Amino acid sequence: MRAPFCSGGALIGAVVLFAGACHPARPSSSVLLSTPPADQLRADITYLAGAPLEGRGTGTPGNDSAASFIARRYSALHLASFPQADRPACAKGGVTGKAECFVFPFVASVAVRNSTPRALKTQNVAALIPGHGPLASEYVIVGAHFDHLGRDSANARDPEKGHVIHPGADDNGSGTIAVLELARRIARHPTSRSVIIANFTGEELGLLGSEQFANHLPVPKEKVQAMVNLDMVGRMKNDKLIVYGVLTATEMKGIVDSANVAPKLNIAAVGDGEGPSDHAAFYRKDLPVLHLFTDLHDDYHTAADVAEKLNIDGIVRVADFTERVVRTLADRPARLTFQRVQTAGANRPSERQGGGAYFGSIPDMAAGDTKGMPLSGVRAGGPADKAGLKAGDIIIKFGDKAITNIYDYTDALGGHKPGDMVDVVALRAGKEVTFKVALTARP
Ligand SMILES: [Zn+2]
Numbered sequence: 363m364r365a366p367f368c369s370g371g372a373l374i375g376a377v378v379l380f381a382g383a384c385h386p387a388r389p390s391s392s393v394l395l396s397t398p399p400a401d402q403l404r405a406d407i408t409y410l411a412g413a414p415l416e417g418r419g420t421g422t423p424g425n426d427s428a429a430s431f432i433a434r435r436y437s438a439l440h441l442a443s444f445p446q447a448d449r450p451a452c453a454k455g456g457v458t459g460k461a462e463c464f465v466f467p468f469v470a471s472v473a474v475r476n477s478t479p480r481a482l483k484t485q486n487v488a489a490l491i492p493g494h495g496p497l498a499s500e501y502v503i504v505g506a507h508f509d510h511l512g513r514d515s516a517n518a519r520d521p522e523k524g525h526v527i528h529p530g531a532d533d534n535g536s537g538t539i540a541v542l543e544l545a546r547r548i549a550r551h552p553t554s555r556s557v558i559i560a561n562f563t564g565e566e567l568g569l570l571g572s573e574q575f576a577n578h579l580p581v582p583k584e585k586v587q588a589m590v591n592l593d594m595v596g597r598m599k600n601d602k603l604i605v606y607g608v609l610t611a612t613e614m615k616g617i618v619d620s621a622n623v624a625p626k627l628n629i630a631a632v633g634d635g636e637g638p639s640d641h642a643a644f645y646r647k648d649l650p651v652l653h654l655f656t657d658l659h660d661d662y663h664t665a666a667d668v669a670e671k672l673n674i675d676g677i678v679r680v681a682d683f684t685e686r687v688v689r690t691l692a693d694r695p696a697r698l699t700f701q702r703v704q705t706a707g708a709n710r711p712s713e714r715q716g717g718g719a720y721f722g723s724i725p726d727m728a729a730g731d732t733k734g735m736p737l738s739g740v741r742a743g744g745p746a747d748k749a750g751l752k753a754g755d756i757i758i759k760f761g762d763k764a765i766t767n768i769y770d771y772t773d774a775l776g777g778h779k780p781g782d783m784v785d786v787v788a789l790r791a792g793k794e795v796t797f798k799v800a801l802t803a804r805p
Contacts, residue, residue, distance in 0.1 A: 394438055399543055399678050406539040407596075410508070411531035411669040418530060419512015420470060420564045420571075421482035428508050428538075429485050432561050433464040435542055436489035439549045441559070444490060444580040455490075464489050466578075470563070470570040473767055484509075484563045486571045488580065491548050493556040493692065500555040501581050502692045503589040504544055504684075506537030507565030507572070507640055511663065517566060520664040531669040533662065534565070536596025536677055537654075543681045544688065553692035555587055562640050565593075572640035573738075576647050588614075588650040588691050588698055590684060591641035597656050598676025601628040603683065604655040607641060609633030611650035611698035618652070621686035627679065633703045636724065636741070646724070646739050646753075650698045652687065654680060702742055719778040720804040722746045723757075725768050734758040734789065735771045749799040751788060758794070759787035780804075 394402075409415075409431060415424035436443075443463035445455035452463035467485040474480050487508075492498060510530025515521040518528060529535070538561060545559045558581070564570025579586070588611065595603075608615045608631040615631065622629055635645035641653040656676065661667040691698070722744020723737055734756040740746040751757075757765050761784045763774035778784060780803035787796050 394435075394546060399681065400674050402546070403539045403543060403674050403677055406542055407531055407535050407669045407672060407674075410538060411529040411535045413527060413529075417512040417528040418508060418510045419514055420472075420484050420509045420567055422512050424512065425484060425509055425563060429465060429487050429561070429563065430461065432487045432508060432538070432542065433461040436464045436487070436545065436559070437461040439489075439545060441489040441545065441549060442492055444488065466575070468574050470567065470574070472567050472570070473769075476769070482564075482567075484571070486563055486575050487561040488575070489545065489559045490580075491545065491552055491557040491559065493552060493554050495554050497554040497692075497695075498556055500585050500587055500697075501558050502553070502555055502587050502688055503558045503560055503644065504541060504592075504688055505560035505562060505572070505575075505589065505640060506541045506592045507534050507562040508538045509563045509566055509571070510534065511566055518663050518665075520666075523665055526665045528663065528665055529668050531672055532596040532656075532659070532667050533594050534592075535669070536594060536656075536672060537592035540592050540595055540677055540681050540684065543677075544685060547681070547685055548688065553689055555692040557688065557692055565640055569640055569643050572643035576643040583647055583649070586644075586649055588652070589641055589644040590688060590691070591639055591644075591651065591653045592680070592684065593639040593653060593655060594658075594662075595654055595656050595680040596672040596677055597659050598673045598679065599656070601626070601679075602630065602657060603627045603680060604630045604632065604657055606632045606637055606653040606655065607635040607645070607651045609701065609703045610635035610645060610652075611700055613696075613698050614650060614652065617687060617690050617694075621683055621690060623686070625679075627683060635703055642724075648700055648702070650700050654684060656680070718804050719775055719780050719782060719801040720745060721775055721799065721801060723751070723771075724753075725771070732756060733766055735765050735768050737788075745799050745802050746786075746797075749786070749797040751786070751797055751799075755788040755790050755795075757786060757788050760784065761786075775801075 418425045418428045440457050442456050446452040451460055464487050465485050470482045470484050472480045511528040513525040548557050562571030608618055635651045636642050639653055641651035645651045722741035723746050724739035736756045739753045740751050760774035765771050778801055782801045784799050785796050786799050
């Protein structure tokens, strides 16, 4: 068991979460409901991006404390929790007043280059704002990841600094505090459909928390109207907001446009629902998704991504816009019409190396110790798709290279160039199948 972050904790599974001393004073719900948004956002980010949480790396005490902070907020807002049969205190769900009932512990399996995967005990956090009327048994998911790099320099853009704290104020402290703000607003005026507020861990390690949540939804997938993801919404410049996923339902573009009221945001709409953040885990479940993003900046994934550099008024505007989108999704009578997007959009980082050859795969980043590289999907219209590969296939050979994990695959692809014809061997339902793939240039 890990050393607890602070003393006096309650035990859940193997994780010590609810420490007494080092959390900020728990505001009463009346104070919570009356604090101006900007002040609440500032207070929350000061805590989440503060040094004591050491950059909220998955599997660290700082990440656990961030999870308990979020869970305590949902308790203070009197939100409902989902029934968790494995815990008597939380078995029934509803408004239990118990922060621990909002926590979903799980063991994440992290792929490690040339070694066996690492098991990390961690947790997602989720709460429910029940709807009212005939649509109350349908759901809109609003989410954001709360983990960041911690002291891990491997995924940092300033590795020369060594194991320093990466506060992750924008990535993704900003999305986390915006989601807490949305929970506060919607709890005050609930919508017709119920709203699920979800906070994911493990995003920086490959969407581990959102894949876990999407694979173990607390409600039937068919009842989910859409998922709205906020990842890096803290550095708005020139009123600009990038909105991914506007083509993942035929009605989505109209909903986004109608939510952009005066003072208007400068919205850059992108169709695709795929991408390097948590909405992708839900898009792969054929759910309409949106990802809100105020764009990259020089401090991305460096120790300089600090709270002082956030545009708090910009986050308030993102919350205003998102509230309008979520209310439309949750109150409109009709369900959305999901559509899978055929786009040449940006690809997952794994395809950016070597000869620029493009294969068009979506590696399953939560594959654990499966030998080979399992696919959680293929890019519609890409080389792999055209060759007939699909979700569930496990790539074991690429050209003349044996593939035992994603790193072997990245290296193998890096050795090819656009136009190469490659034999790819995959396991499908336990049988080896060979696919002739015409690699292209990266779109
Ligand atoms: Zn992020």
